[in-house]
Amino acid sequence: MSGEMQAQNEVIEKFSGENTALLSVQDLHVWFELRRFGFGRAGYVRAVDGVSFEVGRGEAIAIVGESGCGKSSLMKTILGLYKPTNGKVIMDGQDLQSLDTKGLRWYHSHVGYVQQDPYGALAPFMAVKKILEEPLIVGGIKSGEEREQRIQKAMEEVKLFPVEDFLGKYPHMLSGGQQQRVVIARAMIMGPYFLVADEPVSMLDASVRVEILKLLRGLQEEHHLSVIYITHDLSTVSYFSERIFVMYAGELVEKAKVERLLYNPCHPYTLALLNGTSVPDAENAKTFKEIPPGEPPSLVKPPEGCRFHPRCSKMIAGTCDVKVSPEFEPEPGHLVKCWLFQ
Amino acid sequence: MADEKLLRVKDLILHFRTTHGAVQAVDGVSIELAYNRAVVILGESGCGKSSLAKAILRLLPRNVEKYSGEVILGGQDVMKLDEEDFRLNVRWVGMSMVPQAAMNALNPVLRVGEQVSEPAMIHLGMKKEEATHAALKMFQHVGVPGDFLSRYPFELSGGMRQRVVIAMALITSPSLIILDEPTSALDVLTQANIFNVLKRIKKELGTSFILITHDIATSSELADDVAVMYAGQIVETGDAGRFFTAPLHPYSQKLMASVPRLRGTKELEFIVGQPPSLVDLPVGCRFAERCGQRFEKCVQNPPVIQKDDRMVKCWLYQ
Numbered sequence: 138m139s140g141e142m143q144a145q146n147e148v149i150e151k152f153s154g155e156n157t158a159l160l161s162v163q164d165l166h167v168w169f170e171l172r173r174f175g176f177g178r179a180g181y182v183r184a185v186d187g188v189s190f191e192v193g194r195g196e197a198i199a200i201v202g203e204s205g206c207g208k209s210s211l212m213k214t215i216l217g218l219y220k221p222t223n224g225k226v227i228m229d230g231q232d233l234q235s236l237d238t239k240g241l242r243w244y245h246s247h248v249g250y251v252q253q254d255p256y257g258a259l260a261p262f263m264a265v266k267k268i269l270e271e272p273l274i275v276g277g278i279k280s281g282e283e284r285e286q287r288i289q290k291a292m293e294e295v296k297l298f299p300v301e302d303f304l305g306k307y308p309h310m311l312s313g314g315q316q317q318r319v320v321i322a323r324a325m326i327m328g329p330y331f332l333v334a335d336e337p338v339s340m341l342d343a344s345v346r347v348e349i350l351k352l353l354r355g356l357q358e359e360h361h362l363s364v365i366y367i368t369h370d371l372s373t374v375s376y377f378s379e380r381i382f383v384m385y386a387g388e389l390v391e392k393a394k395v396e397r398l399l400y401n402p403c404h405p406y407t408l409a410l411l412n413g414t415s416v417p418d419a420e421n422a423k424t425f426k427e428i429p430p431g432e433p434p435s436l437v438k439p440p441e442g443c444r445f446h447p448r449c450s451k452m453i454a455g456t457c458d459v460k461v462s463p464e465f466e467p468e469p470g471h472l473v474k475c476w477l478f479q
Numbered sequence: 480m481a482d483e484k485l486l487r488v489k490d491l492i493l494h495f496r497t498t499h500g501a502v503q504a505v506d507g508v509s510i511e512l513a514y515n516r517a518v519v520i521l522g523e524s525g526c527g528k529s530s531l532a533k534a535i536l537r538l539l540p541r542n543v544e545k546y547s548g549e550v551i552l553g554g555q556d557v558m559k560l561d562e563e564d565f566r567l568n569v570r571w572v573g574m575s576m577v578p579q580a581a582m583n584a585l586n587p588v589l590r591v592g593e594q595v596s597e598p599a600m601i602h603l604g605m606k607k608e609e610a611t612h613a614a615l616k617m618f619q620h621v622g623v624p625g626d627f628l629s630r631y632p633f634e635l636s637g638g639m640r641q642r643v644v645i646a647m648a649l650i651t652s653p654s655l656i657i658l659d660e661p662t663s664a665l666d667v668l669t670q671a672n673i674f675n676v677l678k679r680i681k682k683e684l685g686t687s688f689i690l691i692t693h694d695i696a697t698s699s700e701l702a703d704d705v706a707v708m709y710a711g712q713i714v715e716t717g718d719a720g721r722f723f724t725a726p727l728h729p730y731s732q733k734l735m736a737s738v739p740r741l742r743g744t745k746e747l748e749f750i751v752g753q754p755p756s757l758v759d760l761p762v763g764c765r766f767a768e769r770c771g772q773r774f775e776k777c778v779q780n781p782p783v784i785q786k787d788d789r790m791v792k793c794w795l796y797q
Contacts, residue, residue, distance in 0.1 A: 203666040203667065203668065203669075204637075204666055312753060313524065342523040342524055342693050343523070343693060343694070343695060343737050343738060344733065344734060344737045344749050344750040345523075345749065346737070346739075346749075347737045347747040347748065347749040348749040350747075351747070369667055370667065370739075371667070371741060372696065372739040372740060372741045372743075373739045375739075375741070375742070375743070376739055376743075376747060399741060399742050400742070409668060410667055410668065411741065412671075413667040413668045413670070413671040414696075414741050415671075415696040415697045415699060415700055416696060416699075416740050416741055417695050417696050417698075417699045417723045417735070417740075418723055419699060419718075419719040419720040419722075419723050419724075421699045421700045422678070422700060422702055422703065422719065425678060425679075426671045426672075426700075428671050428672050428675065429668070432636055432638070
């Protein structure tokens with residue numbers, strides 16, 4: 138343990154900045170080059186286009202958006218898997234770009250990642266024990282005894298009891314909920330202070346979904362974790378996070394506290410998302426839902442001005458389709474990128 | 480005499496043969512469906528709800544151990560028909576299906592127009608032009624632009640592909656469409672859009688639906704009636720209005736308490752334990768082990784009890 142602790146302390150010293158926010162994303166752009174026939178530039182996919190936000194220590198935030206809005210690219214950049222085209226990701230006062238290989242390895246072992254599809258995220262040929270041991274080996278924990286202790290502890294934390302029964306099992310022998318617990322145990326095993334959960338419950342059944350959400354919430358509170366929860370389902374957000382960021386076509390269009398966003402949504406896109414989310418009620422079958430026409434724009438050539446304007450019923454001609462809206466603050470702490478709040 | 484119900488399923492059984500023993504996926508299911516109504520079959524994964532769809536449509540794999548019961552569609556017991564008769568006169572013509580992960584149900588190397596018009600050519604004997612025209616009409620019903628007929632599946636978004644598959648199920652104008660998890664892989668707005676399409680079809684064409692899903696919140700968008708399935712059996716049936724406000728069966732109650740609500744403040748509950756294996760089912764009530772309200776009687780198989788016009792398979796209501 139001592140060797141690992143020492144290495145860890147060295148890097149912690151390197152990381153301990155003065156900022157109160159743990160993670161700060163500043164004007165982040167992630168563009169992917171499109172090539173024609175292998176050479177010749179055909180444009181860029183602007184997956185993330187000017188995103189800024191901060192996450193405090195021990196805070197859980199949710200990023201809500203539809204598929205293709207760039208939320209996965211944003212997350213992967215924060216995890217250090219993609220290089221930003223422009224802008225910065227600053228974790229604990231340290232710019233990710235400036236980390237060397239050793240620093241990055243330490244970073245990766247202290248940022249947990251909970252994948253969407255648990256079965257796809259677990260190697261089918263590895264038993265649970267091996268799956269959980271892998272990050273410990275990569276993380277440089279040499280003592281076999283310590284590895285076993287850590288595995289035991291992680292499995293207990295995600296409530297996979299009795300631990301011995303599960304160690305030898307392969308992913309296909311587990312139910313969806315148990316698989317997701319193994320994924321969470323793997324994310325937690327290096328003792329991260331930051332967790333990214335990418336739609337952690339979308340593949341699970343209703344009754345299991347709640348169990349996993351509560352488990353994540355419990356871990357977050359107990360370990361004082363910062364969590365980014367990525368989802369397209371607004372109805373689970375209020376049970377899990379303090380703030381919501383709504384993402385549309387590569388941009389964050391609204392940032393607010395959960396209650397404010399649910400009861401006082403400002404951006405027309407947020408409103409549409411809230412309207413589109415069903416609550417079980419037999420009356421639903423009798424009415425048609427109001428859905429903005431069309432589909433999200435291509436990220437290669439996003440619309441001029443506000444990216445939502447072609448679908449927006451409140452579009453102000455001459456403004457929304459020409460100029461990009463800055464962030465307005467209709468109430469303290471509630472930011473919205475929409476000209477309606479000028 | 481014309482039957483007032485479009486579909487009556489009585490004591491339907493579908494067991495599969497495996498090396499571990501018989502999997503009792505559908506075990507004595509009875510449901511009824513009136514004309515121009517939609518019933519939602521709610522259940523968690525592995526409860527046999529997809530097998531129920533396959534059993535009704537007789538889309539069976541090779542390892543069937545036992546397949547029996549009655550499926551009466553428009554007054555005719557289609558279980559008595561032979562395979563060829565069933566294929567020609569029932570499947571597509573009487574009822575059709577939108578399979579699970581419908582987005583991937585399309586053939587990637589054929590234009591969607593050809594795929595949508597094919598059932599009309601085979602089952603209704605239409606000529607190609609006629610069938611293409613019918614496909615165009617169906618595209619309008621589901622809200623797909625007409626020029627998409629000549630596109631390939633990869634050129635369409637997920638929501639559009641889903642609509643194309645619904646158009647395909649509709650083209651032979653069946654009176655019943657079975658939807659197996661039609662929107663589970665789609666985004667919120669696309670989901671809401673597809674349900675708008677289904678509601679419009681129901682209103683304009685008078686089609687009936689069986690909607691198989693685990694998503695309680697979105698299922699309410701289409702449901703007239705609800706049937707809850709657990710471990711191969713239907714444990715509760717009733718109208719949607721009363722089901723969503725006051726479910727009867729303890730399992731349904733727990734299920735409803737686990738649904739996250741947009742502006743909900745109530746603490747969510749989850750169901751402890753796991754459903755029983757369909758190979759090795761307990762005697763008595765199959766939910767008893769996880770039920771908070773179990774008592775001595777639960778070791779015996781509960782009868783189906785009628786309460787007002789709802790049915791519940793639970794000793795509590797005796």
